[in-house]
Amino acid sequence: MSLIIENVKKSFGRLEVLKGISFEVEQGEFFFLLGSSGCGKSTLLRIISGLADPDEGRIIMDGEDVTKLPAEKRGVGLVFQNYALWPHMTVYDNVAFGLLVKKLAKDEIKKKVAKVLRDVKLEGLEKRYPAELSGGQQQRVALARALVIEPKLVLLDEPLSNLDANLRLEMRSELRRIHKELGLTMIYVTHDQKEALSLANRVALMHEGKLAQLGSPTELYRSPATKFAAGFLGETNFLKGRALKKKESAWEIETPWGACEIASDRAVGLETGKALTISVRPEDLSLSGNEDSPHFAAKIKENNFLGDITQLVLEAKGETLLLETLSASGLKVGETVKVWPETKDIMAYGE
Amino acid sequence: MRKAPFYIFVSALALFFFAFLIFPLFGILKSSVWDGEHFTFAYLAAVFQNQSIRASFFNSLFIGVAVTALTTFISLPLAYFFTRATFPLQRLFSGLVLLPMIMPPFVGALGMRYLFARCGSVNLILNSFGIPSVDFLGGGGLFGVVLLEALHLYPIMYLNVTASLASLDESLLEAARMTGAKPLTIWRKIILPLFLPGYFAGAILVFIWAFTDLGTPLIFEFRNCLAVNIFDRVTDMHSNAVGYALVLLMLISTCVFFLISKALSKDVRVISTSKGAQGTAGKKLGVPALVFVYAFLAVVTLLALMPHISVILVAVSDKWFMSILPETYTTRHFVGAFTHKLAVSGIRNSLFLSSAATSCDIILGIMVGYLLARNKGWWREALDALIMLPLAVPGIVLAFSYLSAFSGTRLDPLKDPTALLIICYSVRRLPYIVRSVYAGFQHIGEAMEEAARSLGAGFARVTKDITLPLLSTHIAAGAILTFAFCMFEVGATILLAAREWDYPISKTIYALNMRLGDGPCIASAMGVIGMVLLGGCLIVSGALLGKKMGEIFRGSSN
Numbered sequence: 019m020s021l022i023i024e025n026v027k028k029s030f031g032r033l034e035v036l037k038g039i040s041f042e043v044e045q046g047e048f049f050f051l052l053g054s055s056g057c058g059k060s061t062l063l064r065i066i067s068g069l070a071d072p073d074e075g076r077i078i079m080d081g082e083d084v085t086k087l088p089a090e091k092r093g094v095g096l097v098f099q100n101y102a103l104w105p106h107m108t109v110y111d112n113v114a115f116g117l118l119v120k121k122l123a124k125d126e127i128k129k130k131v132a133k134v135l136r137d138v139k140l141e142g143l144e145k146r147y148p149a150e151l152s153g154g155q156q157q158r159v160a161l162a163r164a165l166v167i168e169p170k171l172v173l174l175d176e177p178l179s180n181l182d183a184n185l186r187l188e189m190r191s192e193l194r195r196i197h198k199e200l201g202l203t204m205i206y207v208t209h210d211q212k213e214a215l216s217l218a219n220r221v222a223l224m225h226e227g228k229l230a231q232l233g234s235p236t237e238l239y240r241s242p243a244t245k246f247a248a249g250f251l252g253e254t255n256f257l258k259g260r261a262l263k264k265k266e267s268a269w270e271i272e273t274p275w276g277a278c279e280i281a282s283d284r285a286v287g288l289e290t291g292k293a294l295t296i297s298v299r300p301e302d303l304s305l306s307g308n309e310d311s312p313h314f315a316a317k318i319k320e321n322n323f324l325g326d327i328t329q330l331v332l333e334a335k336g337e338t339l340l341l342e343t344l345s346a347s348g349l350k351v352g353e354t355v356k357v358w359p360e361t362k363d364i365m366a367y368g369e
Numbered sequence: 370m371r372k373a374p375f376y377i378f379v380s381a382l383a384l385f386f387f388a389f390l391i392f393p394l395f396g397i398l399k400s401s402v403w404d405g406e407h408f409t410f411a412y413l414a415a416v417f418q419n420q421s422i423r424a425s426f427f428n429s430l431f432i433g434v435a436v437t438a439l440t441t442f443i444s445l446p447l448a449y450f451f452t453r454a455t456f457p458l459q460r461l462f463s464g465l466v467l468l469p470m471i472m473p474p475f476v477g478a479l480g481m482r483y484l485f486a487r488c489g490s491v492n493l494i495l496n497s498f499g500i501p502s503v504d505f506l507g508g509g510g511l512f513g514v515v516l517l518e519a520l521h522l523y524p525i526m527y528l529n530v531t532a533s534l535a536s537l538d539e540s541l542l543e544a545a546r547m548t549g550a551k552p553l554t555i556w557r558k559i560i561l562p563l564f565l566p567g568y569f570a571g572a573i574l575v576f577i578w579a580f581t582d583l584g585t586p587l588i589f590e591f592r593n594c595l596a597v598n599i600f601d602r603v604t605d606m607h608s609n610a611v612g613y614a615l616v617l618l619m620l621i622s623t624c625v626f627f628l629i630s631k632a633l634s635k636d637v638r639v640i641s642t643s644k645g646a647q648g649t650a651g652k653k654l655g656v657p658a659l660v661f662v663y664a665f666l667a668v669v670t671l672l673a674l675m676p677h678i679s680v681i682l683v684a685v686s687d688k689w690f691m692s693i694l695p696e697t698y699t700t701r702h703f704v705g706a707f708t709h710k711l712a713v714s715g716i717r718n719s720l721f722l723s724s725a726a727t728s729c730d731i732i733l734g735i736m737v738g739y740l741l742a743r744n745k746g747w748w749r750e751a752l753d754a755l756i757m758l759p760l761a762v763p764g765i766v767l768a769f770s771y772l773s774a775f776s777g778t779r780l781d782p783l784k785d786p787t788a789l790l791i792i793c794y795s796v797r798r799l800p801y802i803v804r805s806v807y808a809g810f811q812h813i814g815e816a817m818e819e820a821a822r823s824l825g826a827g828f829a830r831v832t833k834d835i836t837l838p839l840l841s842t843h844i845a846a847g848a849i850l851t852f853a854f855c856m857f858e859v860g861a862t863i864l865l866a867a868r869e870w871d872y873p874i875s876k877t878i879y880a881l882n883m884r885l886g887d888g889p890c891i892a893s894a895m896g897v898i899g900m901v902l903l904g905g906c907l908i909v910s911g912a913l914l915g916k917k918m919g920e921i922f923r924g925s926s927n
Contacts, residue, residue: 069823164824167825
C-alpha cells in the first residue's frame with residue numbers, strides 16, 4: 019500500500035507536537051521514523067493508525083483519504099512498544115482475535131493463525147498465556163497478531179526496545195526476513211539509529227515536530243542535510259570555520275587546516291564571509307596522507323582501544339575531536355600526530 | 370467513545386448528581402439562610418449562640434481529632450512492621466489487624482457496654498482484685514465512642530499508610546544515602562514528602578467518619594454531639610430551621626477539612642523503579658525488637674477483637690447480669706434473628722437495597738471510571754471532584770437534605786424510602802467503586818484496547834472482549850465493598866427509613882436494641898450475622914484486589 023502524509027499538525031494543549039509533516043511511503047517499503055524521544059514520531063504513528071486524530075492535514079492510503087476513518091476500519095496492523103498482549107487470552111486467542119472480529123470461518127481462522135505462527139516461528143505455543151512467554155516470544159506474538167489480519171500496512175512502535183541486545187539483533191534479522199517474504203509496507207518508529215540504518219529502505223529523521231531529513235540510510239549518514247542530522251546519526255566532529263567564496267559548483271571555506279574547497283551540494287546555507295560549522299566523521303580523519311594535501315597537527319589526549327578499531331581523542335587549535343583508525347598501536351597519550359581530513363566527505367552548515 | 374453517546378452519558382450523569390446531590394444540598398444552604406422572605410443569618414447565629422450546640426460541635430470535633438490521632442498511633446507502627454520487617458506469623462497478623470473492618474462500630478458498641486460499663490465484666494474483674502471500678506465509658510459515653518470508632522477505623526488508616534510506605538522503594542532511600550545525606554535529612558526530605566500524601570488521604574476519611582458518625586453515639590447514648598443533635602431535629606425540621614443550620618455547619622466543616630486534606634495529599638507520582646531495585650524487602654528482626662512487635666500486635670489485636678467477642682457473647686448469653694461472663698448460654702437469639710418479624714424484614718430490606726445500589730454503582734462506576742481514565746480534557750478534573758464530593762458529605766447530611774428536598778414529592782421517604790435509600794447509598798459509595806475501576810483501567814493500560822481497535826474491533830467488541838474481562842476483578846472488588854458498606858450504612862438509613870417494615874439491618878439493630886427484654890441480644894445476634902457477611906465480603910474483595918486494597922480507601926484520587 020502507498021501512503022501519503024500531507025501537512026499533518028498536532029498539538030496537545032499549548033505543546034505543538036507535529037508542526038506540519040509531509041512525506042510519501044511507497045508500496046513494499048520498509049520506512050523508518052527516527053528521532054529522539056519527544057520529537058513526535060510516536061504521535062505521528064498513532065495518527066497513521068487512526069488511534070489519534072491530526073489537528074490539520076490528511077492521511078491518504080492508496081489514494082483514499084482516511085483522515086476521518088477510525089482505527090478499526092483502516093486495516094492497519096500495529097505492534098505496540100509494550101506488546102499489549104491480552105493477559106486473559108492464550109497465544110492462539112490473541113492472534114485469532116482480529117480474524118474473529120472479521121467473522122471468518124473457524125477453519126479458516128485456524129489455518130491463518132497456524133500459518134502466521136509458523137511465519138514468526140512460534141508453532142507449538144498456541145495454548146500458552148502471555149505471562150508464560152519470554153520477551154522475545156511475546157514480541158513475536160504481538161507481530162503475529164498484527165500480521166494475521168493481512169494488513170495493507172504494518173506499523174511498529176519501537177518494537178524491539180524491551181528486548182536485550184542479543185535478542186534485538188536476532189529480531190532485527192527476523193523482521194528483515196518477514197518484510198522480504200511477505201512484501202509488506204512497514205513503518206517503524208525508533209530512536210535507535212542502528213536499527214534504522216540497518217533495516218530501512220528510507221528514513222524520515224524527525225526533530226522537534228518537523229521532518230529534519232528524508233532519505234536512504236546512506237544519504238542520511240553521508241550527506242546529512244542539517245547540523246542536527248549530522249549530530250544525530252553516528253558520531254561526528256563539529257569544527258568552526260568561515261565561508262570564503264562561492265564558486266561555480268563549489269564553495270571555498272576556511273577550516274582548521276587552512277582553506278579548502280567543497281562541492282556546493284555539501285554546503286548548506288553558507289553566506290560569504292559568515293561563520294559556519296564543519297562536520298567531519300571520525301572515520302574521515304586519517305593519520306596518514308600526502309604531505310601536499312591539507313592536514314593539521316593534533317595532540318593525543320586519549321587512546322581508546324575498542325577491539326575492531328581504536329578511537330583517539332585529539333586536541334587541535336583548542337578543539338577536541340574524535341578519530342577512528344584501524345591501527346594505532348604505538349601511539350601514546352601526549353604525542354603530537356598529523357591528521358588528514360577526507361575533504362570530499364565533509365559537510366559545512368551556515369550558522 | 371463516540372461523541373454523541375459521550376455527551377448523552379455525561380449529561381445524564383450531571384443531571385443525576387444535580388438532582389440527588391447538588392439540589393438537595395443547595396436546599397440545606399437555602400433553608401439555613403433564608404426565612405421565606407429575607408436573607409438571614411439568624412439561624413446560623415442561633416447555632417453559635419446556643420451553648421449546648423456549641424458544646425456538641427466541639428465534642429464532635431474532639432471525637433474526630435481524637436479518633437484520627439488514636440488510629441495514627443495504632444497504624445503507624447503496624448504499617449512499619451508489616452512493610453519494613455519480616456517476622457514469623459506475619460501473614461496471620463496482617464489478616465487479624467484488618468478484622469475490625471468487618472463490624473460497624475455501632476454494633477460493637479452493643480457488646481462493649483456489657484464489658485466496660487460501671488458494673489461490666491472488666492470492672493468486675495478489677496473489683497475482684499480489690500481495685501475500684503473505673504469509668505471507662507466516662508464523659509457520658511464520649512470515651513467509649515472514641516475508643517470504638519478508633520478500633521473500627523484504624524484499618525482504613527493502616528491500609529493507606531501501608532500503601533504509602535510500600536511505594537517508598539528502598540532504592541529511593543539508597544539513592545539518598547549515596548549522596549551522603551544524614552538519616553534525619555533523608556527522613557525530612559525523602560520519606561516524609563512521599564509518605565504524608567497517603568497519610569492525609571487516609572486521615573481525612575477517618576476524621577469525617579468519626580466526626581459525623583451517628584450510630585455509635587446513639588448506642589452509647591452520648592447525645593451531645595453534632596450528628597445526634599441533627600438526628601433529634603429531624604422531627605421538627607419543617608417548623609424549625611436551626612436543624613438546617615446545624616446540617617450546614619457539619620457540611621461546611623467536613624468540606625473544609627476535606628479540602629485541607631486534599632491540598633496536603635497532593636499526589637506524588639512514584640515512578641516505578643528499575644530492575645534490580647531492592648523493593649521493600651523487610652529486615653529480619655532481632656529478639657528485643659521481635660518482643661516489642663509481638664507485644665504491640667497482641668495488644669492491638671486483643672483490643673480490636675474485644676468488640677467482636679463482646680457482641681458474640683451478648684448474642685449467645687441467656688442471663689448476664691453482674692457477672693464477668695454470661696451465666697448461661699443460648700442459641701435462641703440467633704433463632705430470633707432469623708424469625709423475628711423485624712429482623713427478617715430488616716435483612717430482606719438490606720439485601721434488596723444494597724443489591725440495587727450496588728448494581729447502580731457498578732454501571733455508573735464503570736462509565737465514570739472509563740471517562741476519567743481514558744479521556745483528557747478540562748472537564749476531567751471537574752468530574753473527578755464531583756464524584757469524590759460524597760466523600761466529604763456525611764450520610765446524615767445527605768439524608769437530611771433528601772428529607773427536606775423530596776418530602777411531599779413522589780420520592781417522599783415517609784411514604785416509601787426505597788428509591789431514596791438506593792440513590793443515597795449509590796451516591797455515597799460511588800467514589801469507592803470508581804476508585805477501584807479507575808485503578809483497573811490504569812492497570813490494564815490503554816494499549817490493550819488500542820490493539821483490539823487496530824485489529825478492526827469496534828467499541829462494543831473491545832468493551833466486551835477486552836476491557837470488561839480485564840477489569841472484572843476490580844469491578845468485583847469494588848462492588849463487593851460497596852455492597853458490604855451499604856448493608857451497614859447507618860446515618861442515612863436511620864434518618865430515611867421511618868416505618869418499621871422499611872427498616873434495613875442497621876436501623877433494625879438500633880430499634881431492637883431500644884426494646885426491653887431480648888431486644889439487645891437479638892440485635893447482637895443480627896450483628897454477628899452481619900459480621901460474618903461483611904467479613905466474607907472483605908475477604909473475597911481483598912483476595913481479588915491483593916495489595917491494591919489500600920487504593921480504594923483513599924481520600925483523594927490518584
